[in-house]
Amino acid sequence: DIQMTQSPSSLSASVGDRVTITCRASQSISSYLNWYQQKPGKAPKLLIYAASSLQSGVPSRFSGSGSGTDFTLTISSLQPEDFATYYCQQSYSTPPAIFTFGPGTKVDIK
Amino acid sequence: QVQLVESGGGVVQPGRSLRLSCAASGFTFSSYGMHWVRQAPGKGLEWVAVIWYDGSNKYYADSVKGRFTISRDNSKNTLYLQMNSLRAEDTAVYYCARETYRCGGDCSYYFDYWGQGTLVTVSS
Numbered sequence: 043d044i045q046m047t048q049s050p051s052s053l054s055a056s057v058g059d060r061v062t063i064t065c066r067a068s069q070s071i072s073s074y075l076n077w078y079q080q081k082p083g084k085a086p087k088l089l090i091y092a093a094s095s096l097q098s099g100v101p102s103r104f105s106g107s108g109s110g111t112d113f114t115l116t117i118s119s120l121q122p123e124d125f126a127t128y129y130c131q132q133s134y135s136t137p138p139a140i141f142t143f144g145p146g147t148k149v150d151i152k
Numbered sequence: 153q154v155q156l157v158e159s160g161g162g163v164v165q166p167g168r169s170l171r172l173s174c175a176a177s178g179f180t181f182s183s184y185g186m187h188w189v190r191q192a193p194g195k196g197l198e199w200v201a202v203i204w205y206d207g208s209n210k211y212y213a214d215s216v217k218g219r220f221t222i223s224r225d226n227s228k229n230t231l232y233l234q235m236n237s238l239r240a241e242d243t244a245v246y247y248c249a250r251e252t253y254r255c256g257g258d259c260s261y262y263f264d265y266w267g268q269g270t271l272v273t274v275s276s
Contacts, residue, residue, distance in 0.1 A: 073258030078197075085247055085266035086189075086197065095256035097264070109258070129197055133261035138211035139185065139204075139251075141261065143197040 044068055044132050046144035054152040061117040063147045065130035070110045074134035077106055077115045080146075081126045089128075090115065117149075125149055154178040154265045156248050161270030164238055174231040174248030174267055182206070182226035185251040187263065188233050190244035198244070201233065202251070216242075238274045245269040 045068040055061050065075065073093040078086035088097045090106035093113055103118040117124055130144040160172040174186070188200040201212045201222040210222050221234040231248050249263035 074260045076260060076262040078263075080197075085269055086263070087266075088262055088264050091254065091262040091264075092256050092258040092260035094258065095254075095260075127196075131197075131262070136261060137209065139187075139202040139209075139261070140211060140213070141187070141199050141202075141263075143189075143199060146196045 043140060044071060044135050044142055046130055046132055046142055048128075048130060048144040048147050050147060051145065052148040052150065054150055055120050056152045057120055057122055059120045061120050061124075061149060063115045063128055063130075063149075065108075065113040065115070065144050067111045067113075067132055067134075071132045071134035073109050074132055075106075075108065075113045076131045076133060077104075078129045078131065078143075079124075079126045080129065086129065120149070125151055154250070156250065156265055156267035158246065158248055158267040158270040161246065161272045163273045163275060165276050166239060166274055168238055169234070169236045170238060170272060172233040172235065172246055172248075172270060172272070174233075176229045176231065176250075179250070179265075181224075181229040186222075186224060186231045187249045187251055188222060188231075189247045189249055189263075189266075190242075191247070191269075192241070192244040195244075200246070203231070235272070238272075240274050243272060243274045245271050 075093045077090040080086040094106045133141045203222045248267045250265040252264045
């Protein structure tokens with residue numbers, strides 16, 4: 043099975059900061075990498091799919107890059123509503139469609 | 153608009169069973185693969201199971217294989233998760249999610265819609 047790791051596991055940042063989160067796959071997953079944002083008590087929300095494609099309605103301050111095993115989510119200027127936990131997800135291993143998530147990165151206020 | 157609404161959660165004793173439902177609306181349910189994802193209290197997201205659009209294929213996480221069964225009724229626009237032999241470690245919020253495949257330059261499968269989740273607590 044493909045394993046996903048994220049770094050850092052948490053970070054503290056201020057409004058206006060540029061934030062970068064890294065995700066790594068245990069084997070090449072091409073561009074089959076998605077990013078989700080989750081706020082407490084809420085369902086995850088899709089931000090980025092196919093490594094770098096912005097989901098409709100998601101602010102352009104969010105961007106994704108990478109391919110193969112190494113990926114990055116960048117928030118260009120952190121806003122108050124961006125304090126949340128971010129998860130990467132691989133969707134390469136299909137079939138059997140086992141779409142594993144990374145362990146998450148919590149972004150909180152400095 | 154697309155809606156996914158889970159139900160069926162609750163408190164159950166270890167070893168007992170529970171069936172979750174996910175009612176879908178606002179899209180052609182029979183055209184989409186559907187997944188269950190869970191989240192234990194204070195923990196990350198764990199993929200649980202998938203069923204193809206027509207029910208022809210089903211896959212499970214190792215942690216639930218042999219105990220959980222995913223199914224769907226396309227005539228009722230409803231997804232199910234039958235959970236047997238429940239354990240304390242199955243305690244979690246269970247989400248259903250719709251799978252979409254798109255290529256925006258590069259390609260990926262992803263979960264574009266999620267339900268609000270239903271809490272399952274396994275405790276004596």
